[in-house]
Structure formats: C-alpha cells, structure tokens
Amino acid sequence: MNLSNIQLFNGLKEDEITSLLGCLNAEKRSYKKGEVILSEGSTTENSGIVLSGMVMISCCDIWGNNSILGNAAPGSIFAEVYACIPGQPLLVTVSAAEDTSILFMNVGRILTTCSNACPFHARLARNLLTVCAHKNLQLSQRIQHTSSKSVRGRLMSYFSECAKHFGSNSFLVPYNRQQLADYLNVDRSAMCNELSKMQKDGMIEYERNHILLKD
Amino acid sequence: MNLSNIQLFNGLKEDEITSLLGCLNAEKRSYKKGEVILSEGSTTENSGIVLSGMVMISCCDIWGNNSILGNAAPGSIFAEVYACIPGQPLLVTVSAAEDTSILFMNVGRILTTCSNACPFHARLARNLLTVCAHKNLQLSQRIQHTSSKSVRGRLMSYFSECAKHFGSNSFLVPYNRQQLADYLNVDRSAMCNELSKMQKDGMIEYERNHILLKD
DNA sequence: AAATTTCTGTTGTTATAACAACAAAAGGAG
DNA sequence: CTCCTTTTGTTGTTATAACAACAGAAATTT
Numbered sequence: 001m002n003l004s005n006i007q008l009f010n011g012l013k014e015d016e017i018t019s020l021l022g023c024l025n026a027e028k029r030s031y032k033k034g035e036v037i038l039s040e041g042s043t044t045e046n047s048g049i050v051l052s053g054m055v056m057i058s059c060c061d062i063w064g065n066n067s068i069l070g071n072a073a074p075g076s077i078f079a080e081v082y083a084c085i086p087g088q089p090l091l092v093t094v095s096a097a098e099d100t101s102i103l104f105m106n107v108g109r110i111l112t113t114c115s116n117a118c119p120f121h122a123r124l125a126r127n128l129l130t131v132c133a134h135k136n137l138q139l140s141q142r143i144q145h146t147s148s149k150s151v152r153g154r155l156m157s158y159f160s161e162c163a164k165h166f167g168s169n170s171f172l173v174p175y176n177r178q179q180l181a182d183y184l185n186v187d188r189s190a191m192c193n194e195l196s197k198m199q200k201d202g203m204i205e206y207e208r209n210h211i212l213l214k215d
Numbered sequence: 216m217n218l219s220n221i222q223l224f225n226g227l228k229e230d231e232i233t234s235l236l237g238c239l240n241a242e243k244r245s246y247k248k249g250e251v252i253l254s255e256g257s258t259t260e261n262s263g264i265v266l267s268g269m270v271m272i273s274c275c276d277i278w279g280n281n282s283i284l285g286n287a288a289p290g291s292i293f294a295e296v297y298a299c300i301p302g303q304p305l306l307v308t309v310s311a312a313e314d315t316s317i318l319f320m321n322v323g324r325i326l327t328t329c330s331n332a333c334p335f336h337a338r339l340a341r342n343l344l345t346v347c348a349h350k351n352l353q354l355s356q357r358i359q360h361t362s363s364k365s366v367r368g369r370l371m372s373y374f375s376e377c378a379k380h381f382g383s384n385s386f387l388v389p390y391n392r393q394q395l396a397d398y399l400n401v402d403r404s405a406m407c408n409e410l411s412k413m414q415k416d417g418m419i420e421y422e423r424n425h426i427l428l429k430d
Numbered sequence: 431a432a433a434t435t436t437c438t439g440t441t442g443t444t445a446t447a448a449c450a451a452c453a454a455a456a457g458g459a460g
Numbered sequence: 461c462t463c464c465t466t467t468t469g470t471t472g473t474t475a476t477a478a479c480a481a482c483a484g485a486a487a488t489t490t
C-alpha cells in the first residue's frame with residue numbers, strides 16, 4: 001500500500017507524510033485472520049490504516065446477535081471516530097477478516113496538542129473530516145440496506161449499491177455468506193435460499209461471490 | 216435557543232458567533248409540522264441548526280419502506296455531512312416532526328475559501344469534526360438497536376440506551392409509535408403488541424411515551 | 431363543546447424468516 | 461492424494477413478525 005494513495009493523506013507529499021508519521025507515533029502491526037484488533041468497550045487513542053488484508057467492523061449485543069457494520073480495505077482508516085472523541089469506549093469490534101497489517105497512529109493528537117508544530121496538520125484535519133463524513137454515508141447506506149423487511153429487498157438494495165459502486169452489473173461481494181447475512185441482519189440459510197430463488201426468478205445470476213444483476 | 220449552547224459553537228463567545236453567522240450566510244427559516252426541509256437526492260451547501268421544534272431524518276426506498284435514522288432536537292445540527300462533501304446528493308430526507316425553526320448556514324465554506332479570514336474558523340472546524348464523529352456514533356447505535364431479529368430485542372436495546380442516556384430507568388421516548396417502529400424497522404402494530412406483552416411480563420411499564428424499565 | 435383527525439392498542443390470519451440439520455462443494459494441511 | 465475444515469446450498473418445521481381491520485383514546489380544529 002502506497003501511503004500517498006491513502007484518503008487521509010490526500011494532498012500531502014511523500015516527505016510530508018513521513019514527517020507526519022513521526023508526529024503521530026505511527027506504528028505497524030500484523031494480525032492473523034480472525035484476530036481481534038480492537039474490542040468493543042475498550043478505549044483507544046489510535047486509529048488504524050489498513051495497509052494490506054481486510055478488517056471487519058462488527059458489534060455483538062448481549063444476546064449474541066452479531067452485526068457487521070462494514071469493512072475496511074487497504075487504504076481505509078478505522079476507529080477515527082474514537083480518535084475524535086477522547087475517552088469514548090468503542091461501540092464496535094474490529095477484527096481481521098484475513099491476514100492483515102495495520103498502521104496505527106494517534107490521529108487525535110492533531111486536534112489537541114501542537115496544532116501548528118507541523119505545517120501539514122491543517123490539511124490532515126480537513127482530510128479527517130472528509131473521511132469521517134464518508135464513514136457517515138457508509139453507515140447511512142448500511143441502514144438503508146436493512147430497511148426492507150424482506151430478505152430479497154435487503155439483497156436487492158445492497159446489490160444495487162454494489163453495481164453502482166463498481167459501475168457494472170457484474171461485481172464481487174467482499175463478504176462470504178455468513179458475513180453478508182450479518183451485514184444485512186438476516187439468517188444465512190434463509191439468505192442462501194432467497195439467493196437461489198432470485199436466480200430462478202431471473203433477477204440475478206451468481207457463482208459464489210460473483211454476482212450478476214440482471215436488467 | 217441560545218446560540219452559545221450549540222455544540223457547533225462550543226468554546227466561542229457570543230460576538231465571535233455573531234461574526235461567524237455573517238461569514239457563513241446564516242439564514243433563519245420556519246417549517247410547519249410535516250413539511251419537508253431537505254429532500255433525498257437533492258444537493259445542498261447548507262447545514263441546518265434546529266432552533267426550536269424537532270426534525271426527523273429518514274429515508275424511503277423504492278418500495279416505500281420508510282426508515283427513520285434519527286432526530287435532531289434544538290441545538291443539534293443536520294446535513295453537516297453534505298456540507299463536508301460538496302456535491303454529494305442527500306441519502307436522507309429531513310422533515311419537521313413539529314413546527315420548527317431552522318438556522319441554515321454554509322458550514323462547508325470553512326473548509327474551502329478564506330480559511331484564515333475569520334480567526335474562529337479553526338475552532339469551528341474542530342467542532343464540526345466532533346459533531347460529525349458524534350453523528351457517527353448515533354448511526355452505529357441505531358444499527359445496534361436493529362441488530363436483534365425480534366421486536367422485543369430491538370425495543371430492549373433501544374430502551375436500555377434511553378435509560379443510560381437519561382440516567383434513569385424512567386424516560387420519555389422522543390418518537391410516537393409509528394416513528395419508533397420506523398426507527399426500529401418493525402411493524403407498528405406488532406410493536407404495540409409486543410409492548411403490551413412486555414408489560415404483562417413485568418419488564419416495563421408504560422403510559423404513552425413515558426417508559427419505565429424494570430430492574 | 432362538538433366534530434374531525436390522528437394516534438394507540440387489540441385481534442386474527444397469513445406469509446415468511448428463523449432455525450435446525452444435513453449434504454455437497456471448496457479450500458487447506460499434511 | 462487424502463484427510464480435515466470451512467463454506468455454501470438445500471429441505472422441512474416452527475415461531476413470529478407483517479399485515480389488515482377495527483375500536484377506543486387523545487389531540488386538534490372549528
């Protein structure tokens with residue numbers, strides 16, 4: 001992952017980024033598939049940037065209902081909200097969906113101390129706001145995708161979004177079946193069932209994670 | 216509504232706020248109950264601050280499923296995300312839950328033009344980030360409250376949050392039954408039904424919008 | 431105060447999603 | 461290649477949420 005392709009560092013030059021990494025105590029860590037990176041209920045000063053692999057952001061209620069809020073692919077940042085609100089316990093758990101390496105940094109520092117020690121702080125703060133706003137949109141979309149009461153409605157809402165995002169009716173879903181079910185808050189087997197009905201009805205064709213949305 | 220009590224203006228003095236309002240083309244407007252303030256799909260440069268009344272933030276899919284994402288009481292800001300991402304069409308509709316007055320302002324301006332023309336811009340930008348982060352948490356919570364597959368689970372998740380927020384097991388719900396059902400994505404009558412069962416089971420007592428959560 | 435509208439609670443029916451259990455396929459490890 | 465694990469698809473049963481329809485209460489209007 002090239003650091004200059006990261007949303008958070010948008011508009012910054014390589015050497016400026018290097019200098020920032022020092023400011024923010026950047027530190028790289030690796031995780032095996034399935035490992036928990038940040039736990040619901042804990043606090044953190046650090047946000048993470050996914051360098052490689054993939055992380056899932058999920059929450060689990062006291063009855064054991066697991067819900068996926070979203071994922072973060074290489075280049076994406078997570079836990080930036082908690083960097084902006086010091087002391088706020090995490091409402092979510094972040095875990096590695098596959099072997100993953102993360103760059104942690106104390107992003108919140110740009111909001112408090114030495115706001116002019118580094119000349120690029122202002123730009124970083126603006127980027128952080130943009131990232132935060134986009135996260136907001138992602139959450140709104142996830143809410144929209146679960147607003148239908150039927151499994152089919154939820155799948156169609158999500159697939160339509162995917163198609164729009166990929167600019168094609170043919171796309172790859174970044175979740176396996178269980179994860180997709182947890183994202184849409186439905187039962188996996190009911191969802192598998194509905195997928196095959198939708199294929200019979202000619203709405204979609206699929207082969208594992210590859211979906212083709214018809215007309 | 217006293218402007219110095221508004222989150223967005225946190226840490227600013229009265230006269231500084233007055234000066235800012237000029238910078239950001241602030242403009243006050245009033246809406247009758249039920250009126251649409253901002254429409255899904257449109258774009259806006261303006262964010263709104265609720266001065267009095269209440270607004271609902273909702274979305275409606277192509278099949279007519281209406282979902283409430285949240286509300287904004289006096290002092291709260293809405294559409295700040297769209298101020299941070301110029302040109303992004305609204306994913307939601309904002310409407311007046313009762314007679315409401317709104318202060319609109321071009322908040323996004325602090326991110327682009329004249330970032331030093333006004334000495335309070337930096338503070339405002341920081342506040343905006345905080346507000347945005349809090350919105351994020353609200354959306355995460357709304358997702359959590361709909362993660363249970365049962366109506367009862369959703370109600371309990373929401374009520375627990377209310378009790379925590381009010382610091383008491385006795386609290387007022389800011390939604391009527393239909394709105395609460397739309398917030399939790401369940402059928403209203405099924406929800407009413409479940410409420411009375413929960414009362415029979417001794418989990419809650421209620422009288423209209425006043426809820427008492429037992430033990 | 432009367433009339434109208436909106437909101438809330440109730441009931442019964444029906445559709446459907448959850449659940450459990452299993453078989454088949456795919457992927458990895460030795 | 462074979463064994464083992466994980467993932468996906470399928471089926472049947474059951475619980476439950478959606479839906480429709482209505483009555484009573486509350487709020488609003490005139």
